[in-house]
Structure formats: structure tokens, C-alpha cells
Amino acid sequence: MQYGFSDRMAYMNGTATREIFKLLSRPEIISFAGGLPATEALPTAEVREIAYEVLSKEDSYKLLQYGATEGYVPLLKACKEYIGEFGVDVSGPADMLIISGGQQGIDLMCKSFLNAGDTVLVEDPTYLAALQIFNSYQAKAVGVKACKDGIDVSDLEEKIKKHKPKFLYVVPTFSNPTGKTYTGGNRKDIAAVTAKYGIPVLEDDPYSRLRFSGKKIDSLYSYAYEKNVVYITSFSKVLSPGLRVGVAAGDPEVIRKMAICKQGTDLHTCLLSQAVTAEYLARGLLAPAVQNSLPLYRERKQAMAEAIKKYMPEEFEHTDPDGGLFVWGVFKGCGIDTEKLLPHAVKRNAAYIQGSVFYADGSGRNTLRLNYSNATPGKIDEGMKALGIFFKETIAKEKK
């Protein structure tokens, strides 16, 4: 059969990563490639009880009917308060849209703004799946230089002038892939420069609540001078990714467009998931559950930092995040190509993600991302030992 697939499919080739992921299902592999919240942090018993209760009410049939695209009202109300904790002040439900995870928020922003050939600015490196979504809209992602405090604002300004982007996409707190957090000053500067040129910003914030050290920082949204920041967050990393619930907030004019786009995508987010999330929030379960999970994330991040120190070659420099799920590493002064080496590392029963997939232009071949949330400290030590030996051997061979 000769299929007439859309032109956009040409931009959506399966990545090498997907092939590697198939290998990772082998039980002997210790994988630092994923990005899942810790299994131990999933509140199965509470969700079971809440699901039973919300389905036991007299009008529970409503949860099995169609619902409003904008979202389930009790959840919208709860979300106003929830996002307010990070300085995302909204005047009411018109400023919000319940989304089926942050991933859908990115997609709806793209669907609302992008024509083929448009440009989106991103931090270099940035969230891999966002790059894939931009590709699916036949848009071009252009990387803005990263700096210690966040993104390089003069490079941002230059690239705004040069590329006239439709919007800027950033993950300012415990970024995926680097684990880095933008300073307040950097957020302020980004807000100022994007307002100056009338550029919308998509702030993607799945990780703010997974802070195990350092001081809380408010959203970039809270620094905005104009209503140009759309904020998205989701309950995936603090409650359950399987429920597929998140929220977008911003200028009602933009939110309205996103809601229209959502109608074509899934009509509305699963009502049962929304009701469970709303009730979980109403019972005040989220904050203590997150609080209880933080020592586990802290312990695993520390195990990763210690294992890196113990086993990785001196050419390896890495971030030391205060939260989130990822450590980012760069090999300096050697010829390590993490993309080429990944299949060989997997043969040693340990895996990472090559950093190049997080760069808009596919560069960064000397970088990698390590996820620490889904392995015990013992497994982290074992896996990093295997990777450390492998990289040290590779560098030694190269020097011969």
C-alpha cells in the first residue's frame, strides 16, 4: 500500500533514542535515561479510595459523561490556588485551561501560534519532546545560549531581532534536561526583553514542587510586565503521570485559542482524572505527599553526585540541582561523543541519554543527561560505576 502521509511526517522521524529505549526494557540494564517520578511516590491507596468515593456519589454519572473543554469546575477552582503558590495570579477560570498533561499544553500553544516555517526560541539545551512537537508543526527551533543564571538575555534579544520568533519556550525551574534553575534576576530580564518585543513566552513548570534544597522561587509568569507569559504545570511529577492532568494559565485571549484547539484534540481531559485530582487537592493530600517524597529524591540525587565523584573521569563536569529529576553532564577536553557511545554503554548494562537530542541544532555531542529518580542508591552506584569505567577506558584509548 502506498500511503500519502502528510508532509509533517517527514519532520517526525523516530529518534535513535526510541530504538535504545527498546533495549532498556532488559531487566539487567540500569537506566538513567528515563524521566519518571519515583514509583514509591505514587499514592496508589489514596487514589483508589478517592476514585471509589467520587464514583459513589449520587451524581457520579456526570463524570462518565462529556464535560466542558475548559475543565472540571472544582479542579479549576483548586488550580487557581495551587498555581498561585508560585506567583501565578489569575483572575478566574477564563485565564485557565485544564490540559491532559504539560505535553498537551506545549502542543496546544504550538497549534495556536505556529505556521510551517515559523521560529520558536528555546534554551539550548531544552526538553526533547518540545523540540519534537515544534518539528511536528514544521516550525524551526532556534537555541538561545544558556548561562549560569538562566539564559543569556543579550543572545535572546539578538535572536528575537534576527528570527522574529512566534514565542520563547523555557523550563526555568529544575529544567529538563539540565536540572538548572533561572535566578530571579534572569526571569526579570527575560520578562522585560520579551515584553519589549511583544514575544509570548511559554513557561513549562513540571518540577518546581520537587525542591529538596535551596529557596523557593516564583514563576517567570510572576515577573511578567505584560500578559505575555503562558504558564503550564502538571500533576505528573507530584501526583501521577498516568492521570494525565495539568493546567495552563495566561492571557484569556490565548487560553481561549488553546481551548478551541483542545476541542479538536481530545474535547476535554478525562473527567474521572480531573475529579480525582480535584479531590486529592481538596483533601490537602498533595503538599504532605510531596514533602514526604523529597527525602527520597534528595537521597537519590546525592547518591548520583557521590557516584559521579567516585567513578566518572575528571573530564566530566556536571550540574548539582536543588530539585527535579536530572543531572546534566559535559565532557571537557576530550573527544567523547555520547551519541556514538550509547549503544556500547548499554552493552555494559547502564544507560544515559545523549545530550545532542536536547539541542535545537543537534550539537552538544559531548553532553549527556542522567535521571536519578527511578533507581535506588545502590543501583545508582552500580550503574554509575559501569558508566565511569566505560568512559575512563574510552578516554584512555583515545589518548593512546
Ligand SMILES: Cc1ncc(COP(=O)(O)O)c(C=O)c1O
Ligand atoms: C519539561 C517537561 N515538560 C513537559 C513534560 C510532559 O509531562 P506531562 O505531559 O506528563 O505533564 C515533561 C515530562 O517529562 C517535562 O520534563
